[in-house]
Amino acid sequence: MKNKTNLMFGIVFAVLTISFISAAGIVSPYWESYPLEMHFGETKVAEFTLQNTVGTEDITVKAEIKEGQNIATLEKDTYTAKAGTADTKIPVTITIPKNFDKSVQQVKLEVRTITPDQGGMITLGAGWTTSFNVILSEKPVEKNTLIWMIFALIIALIILILIILFLVYKRR
Protein backbone atom coordinates (compact mmCIF):
# COMPACT_ATOMS: atom_id res chain seq x y z
CA MET A 1 0.00 0.00 0.00
CA LYS A 2 2.89 2.29 0.86
CA ASN A 3 4.19 1.69 -2.64
CA LYS A 4 0.99 3.06 -4.08
CA THR A 5 0.90 6.28 -2.09
CA ASN A 6 4.40 7.64 -2.69
CA LEU A 7 4.78 7.47 -6.44
CA MET A 8 8.02 8.87 -7.77
CA PHE A 9 7.67 9.85 -11.36
CA GLY A 10 10.73 10.34 -13.50
CA ILE A 11 12.42 13.74 -13.72
CA VAL A 12 15.93 12.40 -13.72
CA PHE A 13 17.31 13.44 -17.09
CA ALA A 14 15.36 16.59 -17.92
CA VAL A 15 18.38 18.88 -17.97
CA LEU A 16 20.15 16.67 -20.49
CA THR A 17 17.49 17.16 -23.10
CA ILE A 18 16.51 20.82 -22.85
CA SER A 19 18.88 22.05 -25.53
CA PHE A 20 18.15 19.29 -28.01
CA ILE A 21 15.74 20.21 -30.76
CA SER A 22 14.15 17.55 -32.89
CA ALA A 23 14.08 18.71 -36.51
CA ALA A 24 13.95 17.05 -39.88
CA GLY A 25 11.88 16.85 -43.01
CA ILE A 26 11.20 14.79 -46.06
CA VAL A 27 10.87 15.94 -49.66
CA SER A 28 8.46 14.02 -51.86
CA PRO A 29 8.71 13.82 -55.65
CA TYR A 30 4.99 12.96 -55.77
CA TRP A 31 2.15 13.84 -53.42
CA GLU A 32 -1.64 13.80 -53.12
CA SER A 33 -2.26 16.28 -55.93
CA TYR A 34 0.83 15.38 -57.95
CA PRO A 35 0.51 11.70 -58.96
CA LEU A 36 3.00 9.37 -60.58
CA GLU A 37 1.95 8.17 -64.03
CA MET A 38 3.08 4.71 -65.07
CA HIS A 39 2.30 1.96 -67.57
CA PHE A 40 1.57 -1.70 -66.99
CA GLY A 41 4.78 -3.72 -66.86
CA GLU A 42 6.88 -0.65 -66.03
CA THR A 43 9.28 -0.02 -63.13
CA LYS A 44 10.19 3.41 -61.73
CA VAL A 45 12.09 4.64 -58.70
CA ALA A 46 10.56 7.49 -56.67
CA GLU A 47 13.31 9.15 -54.66
CA PHE A 48 12.29 10.72 -51.39
CA THR A 49 14.88 12.93 -49.73
CA LEU A 50 15.50 13.18 -46.02
CA GLN A 51 16.65 16.60 -44.83
CA ASN A 52 18.37 17.32 -41.53
CA THR A 53 19.59 20.86 -42.04
CA VAL A 54 18.10 22.45 -38.91
CA GLY A 55 18.99 19.86 -36.27
CA THR A 56 22.37 19.62 -34.64
CA GLU A 57 22.31 15.84 -34.24
CA ASP A 58 22.42 13.03 -36.79
CA ILE A 59 19.05 11.33 -37.14
CA THR A 60 18.17 7.77 -37.98
CA VAL A 61 14.75 7.02 -39.37
CA LYS A 62 12.75 3.92 -40.02
CA ALA A 63 10.87 3.87 -43.32
CA GLU A 64 7.88 1.70 -43.99
CA ILE A 65 5.43 1.31 -46.87
CA LYS A 66 2.01 1.50 -45.22
CA GLU A 67 -0.10 1.24 -48.38
CA GLY A 68 0.69 -0.06 -51.83
CA GLN A 69 3.04 -2.84 -50.70
CA ASN A 70 1.80 -4.78 -53.74
CA ILE A 71 3.73 -2.45 -56.06
CA ALA A 72 6.18 -0.49 -53.87
CA THR A 73 9.30 -1.73 -52.11
CA LEU A 74 12.14 -0.22 -50.11
CA GLU A 75 15.78 -1.26 -50.46
CA LYS A 76 16.20 -1.13 -46.68
CA ASP A 77 14.19 0.16 -43.76
CA THR A 78 16.58 2.44 -41.86
CA TYR A 79 18.37 5.55 -43.12
CA THR A 80 20.66 8.00 -41.35
CA ALA A 81 20.91 11.70 -42.20
CA LYS A 82 23.89 13.52 -40.79
CA ALA A 83 23.33 16.93 -39.21
CA GLY A 84 23.42 19.73 -41.76
CA THR A 85 22.67 17.51 -44.76
CA ALA A 86 19.76 17.59 -47.19
CA ASP A 87 20.53 14.74 -49.55
CA THR A 88 19.80 11.40 -47.90
CA LYS A 89 17.81 9.48 -50.49
CA ILE A 90 15.07 7.02 -49.67
CA PRO A 91 14.37 5.27 -52.97
CA VAL A 92 11.00 3.57 -53.37
CA THR A 93 10.92 1.14 -56.28
CA ILE A 94 7.53 0.83 -57.92
CA THR A 95 6.87 -2.07 -60.24
CA ILE A 96 3.56 -2.47 -62.02
CA PRO A 97 2.86 -6.05 -63.14
CA LYS A 98 1.60 -6.44 -66.71
CA ASN A 99 -1.59 -8.01 -65.43
CA PHE A 100 -2.21 -5.47 -62.65
CA ASP A 101 -5.95 -5.09 -62.20
CA LYS A 102 -6.23 -1.46 -60.98
CA SER A 103 -6.00 1.86 -62.76
CA VAL A 104 -5.07 3.80 -59.59
CA GLN A 105 -3.04 2.59 -56.64
CA GLN A 106 -2.18 4.65 -53.60
CA VAL A 107 1.29 4.40 -52.11
CA LYS A 108 1.81 5.60 -48.54
CA LEU A 109 5.25 5.91 -47.01
CA GLU A 110 5.78 6.47 -43.31
CA VAL A 111 9.12 7.69 -42.04
CA ARG A 112 9.77 8.12 -38.32
CA THR A 113 12.79 8.87 -36.24
CA ILE A 114 14.27 6.13 -34.14
CA THR A 115 14.82 7.93 -30.85
CA PRO A 116 17.68 6.64 -28.74
CA ASP A 117 16.62 5.49 -25.28
CA GLN A 118 17.05 8.43 -22.92
CA GLY A 119 15.34 6.78 -19.93
CA GLY A 120 13.11 8.11 -17.14
CA MET A 121 10.75 10.22 -19.23
CA ILE A 122 8.42 10.35 -22.17
CA THR A 123 10.33 10.63 -25.41
CA LEU A 124 8.73 12.03 -28.53
CA GLY A 125 9.85 10.78 -31.90
CA ALA A 126 9.06 12.74 -35.09
CA GLY A 127 7.52 11.21 -38.17
CA TRP A 128 6.03 12.01 -41.54
CA THR A 129 3.61 10.15 -43.72
CA THR A 130 3.44 10.97 -47.36
CA SER A 131 1.13 9.42 -49.88
CA PHE A 132 0.55 9.70 -53.59
CA ASN A 133 -1.42 7.97 -56.30
CA VAL A 134 0.10 5.89 -59.06
CA ILE A 135 -2.07 6.34 -62.13
CA LEU A 136 -1.83 3.49 -64.59
CA SER A 137 -2.43 3.39 -68.30
CA GLU A 138 -1.62 1.16 -71.25
CA LYS A 139 1.72 1.85 -72.83
CA PRO A 140 1.15 3.89 -76.00
CA VAL A 141 2.04 2.05 -79.18
CA GLU A 142 5.39 3.25 -80.50
CA LYS A 143 5.53 4.79 -83.98
CA ASN A 144 7.72 2.03 -85.43
CA THR A 145 5.44 -0.66 -84.08
CA LEU A 146 2.45 1.14 -85.57
CA ILE A 147 4.10 1.32 -89.00
CA TRP A 148 4.89 -2.40 -88.93
CA MET A 149 1.35 -3.20 -87.86
CA ILE A 150 -0.10 -1.21 -90.79
CA PHE A 151 2.38 -2.82 -93.15
CA ALA A 152 1.41 -6.30 -91.92
CA LEU A 153 -2.29 -5.48 -92.33
CA ILE A 154 -1.75 -4.35 -95.94
CA ILE A 155 0.16 -7.55 -96.74
CA ALA A 156 -2.58 -9.63 -95.14
CA LEU A 157 -5.19 -7.72 -97.15
CA ILE A 158 -3.29 -8.29 -100.40
CA ILE A 159 -2.96 -12.01 -99.68
CA LEU A 160 -6.68 -12.19 -98.90
CA ILE A 161 -7.58 -10.45 -102.18
CA LEU A 162 -5.27 -12.79 -104.09
CA ILE A 163 -6.88 -15.84 -102.48
CA ILE A 164 -10.37 -14.54 -103.33
CA LEU A 165 -9.31 -13.83 -106.93
CA PHE A 166 -7.75 -17.27 -107.19
CA LEU A 167 -10.92 -18.94 -105.91
CA VAL A 168 -13.14 -16.94 -108.28
CA TYR A 169 -10.85 -17.77 -111.19
CA LYS A 170 -10.87 -21.47 -110.27
CA ARG A 171 -14.67 -21.62 -110.12
CA ARG A 172 -14.97 -20.20 -113.63
Next chain:
Amino acid sequence: MKKERGVYILFLLVAILLISMISAGILDKIKTITGKAESPVPQNISITVVGVHPVVIEYIENIAPQQPTEADTPSPKTVIFEIRVTDPDGVADIDDSSVKAWFEKLGETSKPKVLCSPNGNIDTDTNSYLCSINMNYFDANEDWQIRAEASDFGNKTLIEDVLSVFFTYQELKAMTNSQPSLTWPNLVPGETNKTANNDPAIITNTGNYEGNVKITAYDLIGVDLTPFPANRFTIGETEGGECNAPATAKQMSDSATTIVATTLGGGTANSLYYCITTIPLVPTQSYSTTTSWRVVYDATP
Protein backbone atom coordinates in the same frame (compact mmCIF):
# COMPACT_ATOMS: atom_id res chain seq x y z
CA MET B 1 16.43 84.32 -133.80
CA LYS B 2 16.66 80.72 -132.68
CA LYS B 3 20.34 81.20 -131.91
CA GLU B 4 19.57 84.17 -129.63
CA ARG B 5 16.96 82.16 -127.71
CA GLY B 6 19.52 79.42 -127.10
CA VAL B 7 22.00 81.92 -125.69
CA TYR B 8 19.33 83.32 -123.32
CA ILE B 9 18.47 79.85 -122.05
CA LEU B 10 22.15 79.02 -121.51
CA PHE B 11 22.63 82.31 -119.64
CA LEU B 12 19.63 81.58 -117.43
CA LEU B 13 20.95 78.13 -116.54
CA VAL B 14 24.37 79.51 -115.61
CA ALA B 15 22.73 82.20 -113.47
CA ILE B 16 20.66 79.63 -111.53
CA LEU B 17 23.81 77.58 -110.96
CA LEU B 18 25.68 80.59 -109.60
CA ILE B 19 22.81 81.56 -107.26
CA SER B 20 22.84 78.06 -105.71
CA MET B 21 26.62 78.24 -105.15
CA ILE B 22 26.36 81.62 -103.45
CA SER B 23 23.52 80.47 -101.21
CA ALA B 24 25.59 77.43 -100.24
CA GLY B 25 27.83 79.69 -98.16
CA ILE B 26 30.06 81.83 -100.26
CA LEU B 27 29.17 84.81 -98.04
CA ASP B 28 29.82 82.74 -94.96
CA LYS B 29 33.20 81.88 -96.35
CA ILE B 30 33.93 85.57 -96.81
CA LYS B 31 32.96 86.22 -93.16
CA THR B 32 35.56 83.73 -91.98
CA ILE B 33 38.39 85.62 -93.58
CA THR B 34 40.27 87.03 -90.59
CA GLY B 35 43.75 87.51 -91.91
CA LYS B 36 45.05 84.75 -89.67
CA ALA B 37 46.45 81.49 -90.95
CA GLU B 38 43.71 78.81 -91.15
CA SER B 39 44.17 75.59 -89.05
CA PRO B 40 42.11 72.35 -89.10
CA VAL B 41 39.52 72.01 -86.29
CA PRO B 42 38.98 68.40 -85.15
CA GLN B 43 35.38 67.33 -84.75
CA ASN B 44 34.08 64.18 -83.01
CA ILE B 45 31.02 62.80 -84.63
CA SER B 46 29.05 60.04 -82.97
CA ILE B 47 25.83 58.56 -84.16
CA THR B 48 23.57 55.85 -82.68
CA VAL B 49 21.61 53.67 -84.97
CA VAL B 50 18.70 51.95 -83.22
CA GLY B 51 16.42 49.29 -84.57
CA VAL B 52 12.73 49.43 -85.09
CA HIS B 53 11.85 45.82 -84.24
CA PRO B 54 10.83 44.76 -80.74
CA VAL B 55 12.70 42.03 -78.89
CA VAL B 56 11.47 38.47 -78.63
CA ILE B 57 12.06 36.19 -75.64
CA GLU B 58 12.69 33.06 -77.61
CA TYR B 59 13.83 30.61 -74.94
CA ILE B 60 13.42 29.88 -71.25
CA GLU B 61 15.33 26.93 -69.86
CA ASN B 62 13.33 23.96 -68.60
CA ILE B 63 14.19 23.57 -64.94
CA ALA B 64 14.26 20.17 -63.24
CA PRO B 65 12.00 19.75 -60.18
CA GLN B 66 13.37 21.77 -57.26
CA GLN B 67 13.52 20.78 -53.61
CA PRO B 68 12.76 23.31 -50.86
CA THR B 69 15.36 23.57 -48.11
CA GLU B 70 14.11 22.92 -44.60
CA ALA B 71 13.58 26.32 -42.88
CA ASP B 72 15.83 27.86 -45.58
CA THR B 73 18.79 26.44 -43.69
CA PRO B 74 21.51 27.37 -44.45
CA SER B 75 19.91 29.50 -47.19
CA PRO B 76 16.82 29.65 -49.43
CA LYS B 77 16.80 27.50 -52.55
CA THR B 78 18.39 29.45 -55.39
CA VAL B 79 16.99 28.55 -58.78
CA ILE B 80 19.32 29.49 -61.65
CA PHE B 81 18.17 29.30 -65.26
CA GLU B 82 18.92 30.68 -68.72
CA ILE B 83 16.78 32.83 -70.96
CA ARG B 84 17.55 34.03 -74.51
CA VAL B 85 16.47 37.32 -76.01
CA THR B 86 16.45 37.96 -79.75
CA ASP B 87 16.36 41.31 -81.54
CA PRO B 88 16.19 41.29 -85.36
CA ASP B 89 18.14 44.57 -85.27
CA GLY B 90 21.12 42.83 -83.65
CA VAL B 91 22.28 42.16 -80.10
CA ALA B 92 23.57 45.72 -79.68
CA ASP B 93 19.97 46.93 -79.70
CA ILE B 94 18.97 44.75 -76.70
CA ASP B 95 18.83 46.70 -73.45
CA ASP B 96 20.58 44.43 -70.92
CA SER B 97 19.19 46.44 -68.03
CA SER B 98 15.66 45.54 -69.06
CA VAL B 99 16.06 41.75 -69.05
CA LYS B 100 14.24 40.49 -65.96
CA ALA B 101 12.62 37.28 -64.75
CA TRP B 102 10.23 36.20 -62.04
CA PHE B 103 8.09 33.23 -60.94
CA GLU B 104 4.34 33.22 -60.58
CA LYS B 105 1.67 30.80 -59.44
CA LEU B 106 -2.07 31.18 -59.33
CA GLY B 107 -3.19 32.10 -55.82
CA GLU B 108 0.32 32.83 -54.61
CA THR B 109 2.37 36.00 -54.33
CA SER B 110 4.65 36.22 -57.34
CA LYS B 111 8.38 36.18 -56.78
CA PRO B 112 9.79 39.71 -57.36
CA LYS B 113 11.38 40.50 -60.71
CA VAL B 114 15.15 40.07 -60.76
CA LEU B 115 17.66 41.48 -63.21
CA CYS B 116 19.31 38.77 -65.31
CA SER B 117 23.05 38.80 -66.05
CA PRO B 118 24.43 38.77 -69.62
CA ASN B 119 25.79 35.32 -70.43
CA GLY B 120 27.27 35.86 -73.91
CA ASN B 121 25.97 35.81 -77.46
CA ILE B 122 24.22 32.89 -79.07
CA ASP B 123 24.48 34.54 -82.52
CA THR B 124 24.38 38.02 -84.06
CA ASP B 125 20.85 38.76 -82.93
CA THR B 126 20.42 36.63 -79.79
CA ASN B 127 21.85 37.12 -76.31
CA SER B 128 21.88 34.63 -73.46
CA TYR B 129 21.16 35.70 -69.85
CA LEU B 130 21.36 33.91 -66.51
CA CYS B 131 18.65 34.57 -63.97
CA SER B 132 18.70 33.65 -60.30
CA ILE B 133 15.59 33.56 -58.08
CA ASN B 134 15.30 32.45 -54.45
CA MET B 135 12.52 30.13 -53.35
CA ASN B 136 11.63 29.94 -49.66
CA TYR B 137 10.81 26.80 -47.74
CA PHE B 138 7.21 27.94 -47.26
CA ASP B 139 6.53 28.72 -50.93
CA ALA B 140 3.72 26.56 -52.23
CA ASN B 141 4.53 23.26 -53.86
CA GLU B 142 3.43 22.21 -57.38
CA ASP B 143 4.02 24.08 -60.64
CA TRP B 144 5.36 27.64 -60.85
CA GLN B 145 5.51 29.50 -64.16
CA ILE B 146 8.81 31.06 -65.20
CA ARG B 147 8.25 34.52 -66.66
CA ALA B 148 10.62 36.92 -68.37
CA GLU B 149 10.56 40.38 -69.95
CA ALA B 150 12.96 42.50 -72.00
CA SER B 151 13.13 45.67 -74.04
CA ASP B 152 15.50 47.34 -76.52
CA PHE B 153 16.89 50.79 -77.31
CA GLY B 154 15.06 51.28 -80.60
CA ASN B 155 11.55 49.98 -80.30
CA LYS B 156 11.51 50.38 -76.50
CA THR B 157 8.43 48.15 -76.09
CA LEU B 158 8.67 45.99 -72.98
CA ILE B 159 7.98 42.47 -74.20
CA GLU B 160 6.90 39.59 -71.92
CA ASP B 161 7.47 35.97 -72.83
CA VAL B 162 4.65 33.80 -74.17
CA LEU B 163 6.43 30.49 -73.70
CA SER B 164 4.47 28.93 -70.80
CA VAL B 165 7.43 27.25 -69.15
CA PHE B 166 6.83 25.75 -65.72
CA PHE B 167 8.90 24.03 -63.08
CA THR B 168 7.84 21.86 -60.15
CA TYR B 169 8.56 22.95 -56.60
CA GLN B 170 8.38 19.79 -54.59
CA GLU B 171 6.58 19.09 -51.35
CA LEU B 172 8.57 19.32 -48.12
CA LYS B 173 7.01 17.97 -44.95
CA ALA B 174 9.19 19.23 -42.15
CA MET B 175 8.86 20.37 -38.58
CA THR B 176 10.86 21.07 -35.50
CA ASN B 177 9.84 20.01 -32.03
CA SER B 178 11.43 22.12 -29.32
CA GLN B 179 10.88 19.55 -26.59
CA PRO B 180 11.45 15.95 -27.67
CA SER B 181 11.14 14.64 -24.13
CA LEU B 182 8.68 15.45 -21.32
CA THR B 183 9.05 15.30 -17.57
CA TRP B 184 6.79 15.69 -14.56
CA PRO B 185 7.47 16.50 -10.93
CA ASN B 186 6.98 13.71 -8.37
CA LEU B 187 3.41 12.49 -8.47
CA VAL B 188 1.10 10.91 -5.93
CA PRO B 189 -1.61 8.42 -6.88
CA GLY B 190 -5.03 9.98 -6.97
CA GLU B 191 -3.72 13.46 -7.80
CA THR B 192 -5.40 15.15 -10.71
CA ASN B 193 -4.47 17.52 -13.47
CA LYS B 194 -0.70 17.45 -13.11
CA THR B 195 1.02 19.35 -15.90
CA ALA B 196 4.44 18.67 -17.38
CA ASN B 197 7.24 20.83 -16.01
CA ASN B 198 9.11 21.34 -19.26
CA ASP B 199 6.40 22.18 -21.75
CA PRO B 200 5.30 23.72 -24.05
CA ALA B 201 6.66 21.66 -26.86
CA ILE B 202 6.70 24.06 -29.78
CA ILE B 203 6.01 22.48 -33.17
CA THR B 204 7.21 24.70 -36.01
CA ASN B 205 6.34 24.11 -39.65
CA THR B 206 9.66 24.25 -41.49
CA GLY B 207 8.34 23.01 -44.81
CA ASN B 208 5.75 23.93 -47.45
CA TYR B 209 3.02 21.56 -46.46
CA GLU B 210 -0.08 22.32 -44.46
CA GLY B 211 -1.23 19.23 -42.61
CA ASN B 212 -2.09 17.72 -39.28
CA VAL B 213 0.21 16.96 -36.40
CA LYS B 214 -0.89 13.67 -34.91
CA ILE B 215 0.41 12.11 -31.75
CA THR B 216 0.33 8.43 -30.95
CA ALA B 217 0.87 7.70 -27.27
CA TYR B 218 1.97 4.44 -25.67
CA ASP B 219 1.72 3.22 -22.10
CA LEU B 220 4.68 4.10 -19.90
CA ILE B 221 6.32 1.11 -18.28
CA GLY B 222 7.64 0.93 -14.73
CA VAL B 223 10.83 -0.79 -13.61
CA ASP B 224 8.73 -3.77 -12.51
CA LEU B 225 6.92 -3.64 -15.89
CA THR B 226 3.73 -2.15 -14.43
CA PRO B 227 2.06 -0.09 -17.15
CA PHE B 228 1.09 3.55 -16.69
CA PRO B 229 -1.84 3.99 -19.12
CA ALA B 230 -1.39 6.41 -22.01
CA ASN B 231 -5.03 7.43 -21.85
CA ARG B 232 -4.32 9.37 -18.61
CA PHE B 233 -2.52 12.00 -20.70
CA THR B 234 -4.11 14.95 -22.45
CA ILE B 235 -2.66 17.60 -24.73
CA GLY B 236 -3.90 21.13 -25.37
CA GLU B 237 -2.79 24.14 -27.33
CA THR B 238 -3.28 26.65 -24.51
CA GLU B 239 -1.60 26.81 -21.14
CA GLY B 240 -4.21 26.05 -18.50
CA GLY B 241 -6.45 24.27 -20.97
CA GLU B 242 -4.31 21.18 -21.44
CA CYS B 243 -6.16 19.11 -18.81
CA ASN B 244 -9.67 19.94 -19.99
CA ALA B 245 -10.49 17.23 -22.52
CA PRO B 246 -12.42 17.23 -24.73
CA ALA B 247 -13.21 20.97 -24.52
CA THR B 248 -9.73 22.43 -24.87
CA ALA B 249 -7.53 19.32 -24.92
CA LYS B 250 -7.32 15.91 -26.60
CA GLN B 251 -7.07 12.64 -24.75
CA MET B 252 -4.18 10.45 -25.83
CA SER B 253 -4.41 6.84 -26.92
CA ASP B 254 -2.34 4.29 -28.78
CA SER B 255 -3.96 5.34 -32.05
CA ALA B 256 -2.88 8.51 -33.84
CA THR B 257 -4.81 11.51 -32.51
CA THR B 258 -4.89 14.76 -34.44
CA ILE B 259 -3.67 17.51 -32.16
CA VAL B 260 -3.21 20.56 -34.39
CA ALA B 261 -3.44 21.58 -38.02
CA THR B 262 -0.39 23.48 -39.15
CA THR B 263 -0.27 26.44 -41.48
CA LEU B 264 2.36 27.77 -43.82
CA GLY B 265 4.51 30.80 -43.30
CA GLY B 266 7.96 31.61 -42.07
CA GLY B 267 8.19 30.36 -38.52
CA THR B 268 4.54 29.34 -38.08
CA ALA B 269 4.40 27.44 -34.79
CA ASN B 270 1.98 25.68 -32.45
CA SER B 271 2.59 25.24 -28.72
CA LEU B 272 1.58 21.98 -27.07
CA TYR B 273 0.97 21.57 -23.32
CA TYR B 274 0.82 18.15 -21.65
CA CYS B 275 -1.19 16.97 -18.67
CA ILE B 276 -1.88 13.78 -16.66
CA THR B 277 -5.54 14.00 -15.67
CA THR B 278 -5.55 11.32 -12.94
CA ILE B 279 -2.58 9.55 -11.42
CA PRO B 280 -3.51 5.85 -11.26
CA LEU B 281 -2.82 3.61 -8.26
CA VAL B 282 0.51 2.19 -9.35
CA PRO B 283 3.66 1.19 -7.45
CA THR B 284 6.26 3.79 -6.45
CA GLN B 285 8.96 3.75 -9.10
CA SER B 286 10.03 5.55 -12.25
CA TYR B 287 7.98 5.09 -15.38
CA SER B 288 9.13 5.80 -18.88
CA THR B 289 8.33 5.16 -22.49
CA THR B 290 9.79 2.00 -23.95
CA THR B 291 8.45 3.04 -27.33
CA SER B 292 8.70 6.74 -28.16
CA TRP B 293 5.47 8.57 -28.62
CA ARG B 294 5.13 9.49 -32.25
CA VAL B 295 4.59 13.05 -33.37
CA VAL B 296 3.67 12.51 -37.00
CA TYR B 297 3.01 15.01 -39.73
CA ASP B 298 0.18 13.49 -41.68
CA ALA B 299 -2.08 14.36 -44.57
CA THR B 300 -5.26 12.72 -43.38
CA PRO B 301 -7.49 14.48 -40.82
